[in-house]
Amino acid sequence: MRTIVIALILFFASVMGYAQTLTLKVEGIECVKGNLLIGIYHSEETFMKKPAFGFSVEVKDTSVSIPCQGLPAGTYAISLFQDENGNGMLDTGSFGRPTEKFGFSNDAEGIMGPPSYKKCRFEFRQDTTMVVHLK
Secondary structure (H helix, E strand, C coil): CHHHHHHHHHHHHHHCCCCCEEEEEEECCCCCCCEEEEEEECCCCCCCCCCCEEEEEECCCCCEEEEEECCCCEEEEEEEEEECCCCCCCCECHHHCECCCEEEHHHCCCCCCCCCHHHHCEEECCCEEEEEECC
């Protein structure tokens, strides 16, 4: 009987499209205000242009943990920034250097610009916690 119940639970979980949870943990928040604007990308062609998933989370502490449920398994890259002034854009100063804090999956860094998709990408196949430190 126990075997039948477990088999039924596994069957319904697969039929209902049970998805893993990606927990995004953002650290290094110095100023507790504004929102984190987050983009999750699924290809090199769309990276930093059109996210597959995009959302905003209010900054309430110096570290924020965001559960992203329902994300299908696949290869992704994440970019995010802290929109302190609420204008919906990453503010920049001289030479295009961001004046607001930002970060990427794998804590990837670019040279004279954002990092490449290859540096940021990761495989999402099971429950995962991705830690991103704002710079």
